[in-house]
Amino acid sequence: MSARVRKLVMFPVAFAFVAAAWEGYKAIGPANGGRLLGMRLLPRTNSRTMPHVWEMVSRLGRPEVRGGKQTILSVVTAATWYSFRVAFTAFVIGAVLGVAVAVLMARFRLVERGLMPYLIMSQTVPIIVLGPLIIGLMAYGSRDLVSKTWIAATLLGVFLAFFPVAVATLRGLQSTPPASMELMDSLASPWWRTLSKLRFPAAVPFIAPSLRIAGASAVVGVVVAEISLGIRAGVGRLILSYGQEATSDPPKLYTAVFGAAALGLVMALVVAVIDRQMMRRHPPEGV
Amino acid sequence: MHTKRLVKATAVLSLAALLGVACGSDAKSSSGTTPTGAGLAVDVSKCTKPTGAKVKLQLQWVTQAQFGGYYAAVDKGFYKDAGLDVQIVEGGVDIPPQKTLASGAVDFAISWVPKALAEREAGAKVTDIAQIFQRSGTLQVSFKAKNITSAKDFKGKKIGNWGFGNEYEIFAALSKDGLDPAKDVTLLAQNFDMNGLLSGDIDAAEAMTYNEYAQVLEAKNTATGALYTPADLNVVSYEKEGVGMLQDAIWADQTRLADPAYCGEAIAFVKASLKGWAFCRDNAQGCRDIVVSKGSKLGATHQLWQMNEINKLIWPSTIGVGVIDQAAWDRTAKIASETKNLDGKTVLTKAPDPESYTNDIVNEAIKQLKAENIDVNGASFAPLTVTLTEGGA
Numbered sequence: 291m292s293a294r295v296r297k298l299v300m301f302p303v304a305f306a307f308v309a310a311a312w313e314g315y316k317a318i319g320p321a322n323g324g325r326l327l328g329m330r331l332l333p334r335t336n337s338r339t340m341p342h343v344w345e346m347v348s349r350l351g352r353p354e355v356r357g358g359k360q361t362i363l364s365v366v367t368a369a370t371w372y373s374f375r376v377a378f379t380a381f382v383i384g385a386v387l388g389v390a391v392a393v394l395m396a397r398f399r400l401v402e403r404g405l406m407p408y409l410i411m412s413q414t415v416p417i418i419v420l421g422p423l424i425i426g427l428m429a430y431g432s433r434d435l436v437s438k439t440w441i442a443a444t445l446l447g448v449f450l451a452f453f454p455v456a457v458a459t460l461r462g463l464q465s466t467p468p469a470s471m472e473l474m475d476s477l478a479s480p481w482w483r484t485l486s487k488l489r490f491p492a493a494v495p496f497i498a499p500s501l502r503i504a505g506a507s508a509v510v511g512v513v514v515a516e517i518s519l520g521i522r523a524g525v526g527r528l529i530l531s532y533g534q535e536a537t538s539d540p541p542k543l544y545t546a547v548f549g550a551a552a553l554g555l556v557m558a559l560v561v562a563v564i565d566r567q568m569m570r571r572h573p574p575e576g577v
Numbered sequence: 578m579h580t581k582r583l584v585k586a587t588a589v590l591s592l593a594a595l596l597g598v599a600c601g602s603d604a605k606s607s608s609g610t611t612p613t614g615a616g617l618a619v620d621v622s623k624c625t626k627p628t629g630a631k632v633k634l635q636l637q638w639v640t641q642a643q644f645g646g647y648y649a650a651v652d653k654g655f656y657k658d659a660g661l662d663v664q665i666v667e668g669g670v671d672i673p674p675q676k677t678l679a680s681g682a683v684d685f686a687i688s689w690v691p692k693a694l695a696e697r698e699a700g701a702k703v704t705d706i707a708q709i710f711q712r713s714g715t716l717q718v719s720f721k722a723k724n725i726t727s728a729k730d731f732k733g734k735k736i737g738n739w740g741f742g743n744e745y746e747i748f749a750a751l752s753k754d755g756l757d758p759a760k761d762v763t764l765l766a767q768n769f770d771m772n773g774l775l776s777g778d779i780d781a782a783e784a785m786t787y788n789e790y791a792q793v794l795e796a797k798n799t800a801t802g803a804l805y806t807p808a809d810l811n812v813v814s815y816e817k818e819g820v821g822m823l824q825d826a827i828w829a830d831q832t833r834l835a836d837p838a839y840c841g842e843a844i845a846f847v848k849a850s851l852k853g854w855a856f857c858r859d860n861a862q863g864c865r866d867i868v869v870s871k872g873s874k875l876g877a878t879h880q881l882w883q884m885n886e887i888n889k890l891i892w893p894s895t896i897g898v899g900v901i902d903q904a905a906w907d908r909t910a911k912i913a914s915e916t917k918n919l920d921g922k923t924v925l926t927k928a929p930d931p932e933s934y935t936n937d938i939v940n941e942a943i944k945q946l947k948a949e950n951i952d953v954n955g956a957s958f959a960p961l962t963v964t965l966t967e968g969g970a
Contacts, residue, residue: 291889322776334776336776337799338772338775338776338796341586355869355874355876355877357876418671421671422671422676425672425682426677426680427677439669517670518670518671519640519669519670519671520668520669522639527639528874529862530669530875531639532771532874533769534770534792535768535770535875535876535968537770537796538791538795538796538968539967546795
């Protein structure tokens with residue numbers, strides 16, 4: 291069995307495993323939750339908290355609201371596709387920005403010293419605080435921007451995505467073997483040529499994995515922004531709306547969670563493809 | 578880099594606040610009329626009728642029947658007839674409408690009175706120009722077996738509350754009955770669903786008549802396999818307990834009310850909105866259909882229930898729809914500035930200033946509505962009986 295086929299088979303197997311674990315715990319776990327080491331740790335297994343897997347899956351096929359024409363599946367798919375486009379835009383902008391910032395920092399030591407603390411600080415600010423702030427700032431720019439909340443979601447995705455790329459790229463650019471640098475210097479190679487011919491290619495093995503983190507971060511940023519700002523079309527908003535009905539229609543909430551999970555998976559897949567393309571010229575045995 | 582932006586934002590904000598204060602006092606001196614009763618005086622004779630003015634309304638939550646009147650006014654062309662082109666902006670978890678209004682991004686906002694007053698105290702000059710809900714819709718819901726029929730019975734019970742400023746009616750009810758919130762009850766943080774009540778974690782859960790209460794009635798009792806019914810539940814209404822705080826109101830930017838164009842838009846907006854609410858009173862189903870067509874995610878029977886309960890918070894209105902009742906306003910202000918929560922905090926540090934509200938605009942709107950033979954009291958209003966279905970579908 292080739293590695294690719296094995297991967298394809300493993301995917302549904304992993305799913306089945308998660309579903310089996312869910313149903314298994316549901317079968318043996320305490321219906322009203324339980325204590326472990328004196329703390330309420332064991333989740334409830336009653337149908338309101340943990341609906342059966344098949345209930346959640348079959349909910350996908352039924353209309354979103356009774357008498358409605360659209361099934362949940364089509365609503366969730368449309369919302370996930372919308373969120374994916376926003377998250378992917380955020381990812382691309384974030385990655386480009388991250389590399390640009392890293393190149394700047396690698397070129398000017400002063401910029402690195404001056405900017406790095408702010409970059410680190412920026413990542414400790416909770417994004418739910420930033421959402422309304424960005425909306426407020428957008429409102430100063432133009433009143434028409436207020437209803438374009440997806441811009442704020444994209445910005446939040448960028449904000450989270452650029453950081454890992456910037457840090458990893460900087461690390462990669464600084465990891466060029468000194469001997470190679472000296473060679474380039476001795477050939478009087480200008481700075482930018484050293485960058486494009488030597489330092490950047492050498493940094494790729496650092497950048498590629500950071501893109502995976504950036505992809506995941508972009509998804510988190512966008513979904514959280516959608517929940518926090520109530521952005522109409524996205525999957526985050528569905529989680530918010532369906533969460534309101536968690537009491538009376540518990541499987542419905544999980545269908546939106548499926549959407550969010552699918553969003554993460556698709557993003558991971560796309561980034562993996564990019565990763566593979568980037569690493570094609572870097573055989574695993576070393577740079 | 579980021580800090581710089583923050584500093585800039587703060588500078589802009591404080592500048593806006595300063596300007597707001599300046600214009601605020603301006604508005605007062607230029608209006609020049611003797612105020613009728615308390616409240617901000619607006620000289621409505623100076624206001625000009627809008628013709629096709631673009632106006633934005635910020636809601637405090639996503640599309641649902643709670644905002645039916647505004648959607649009906651858009652759908653039925655009431656705003657258009659009044660010379661307005663209204664765009665409704667939905668809210669979210671972290672979008673305080675009063676803040677968006679104060680930033681100038683929107684022209685009017687729907688917000689609960691205590692929350693908007695707190696923002697006003699922080700410097701946002703927002704003024705209540707129409708009190709759409711004249712009653713509070715907050716309940717404390719419990720199962721019959723717990724025997725909680727009034728706030729007195731909260732003693733020794735686990736009381737759920739949403740926090741974030743939604744807890745003050747509970748605290749006011751407790752102190753009215755001489756109970757100490759810190760010792761006599763166990764206060765528990767509650768999610769915006771009713772699972773805490775159903776699972777027994779909470780004895781009495783906070784609920785809005787038009788939303789969370791319905792959610793309980795849409796859930797299956799796992800013991801019997803049937804839906805819960807009102808007969809299974811006891812309900813404590815804060816309105817009936819006498820500690821209701823005013824909720825949904827239309828807020829305007831006080832600093833702009835001296836501008837004849839803006840105050841004309843305000844009158845037209847309130848007038849057409851009230852007309853929308855009158856439509857929803859007489860056509861609850863039609864109004865529900867409008868809300869559903871505007872993309873609400875909640876089920877149709879749930880929305881009809883909500884529409885009906887919202888109507889009960891508005892109608893009948895003996896003093897006239899949208900008019901701010903002095904006694905209810907004073908009670909809200911008193912609870913907001915005197916009732917302490919567990920952290921010893923009050924919503925407001927002092928009583929709100931008189932410019933926090935005005936009845937001049939809504940009175941003018943009512944005058945115009947009466948001229949059009951619109952019933953602004955709804956004395957004959959009879960609520961529907963809505964049967965909920967599982968999941969609210």
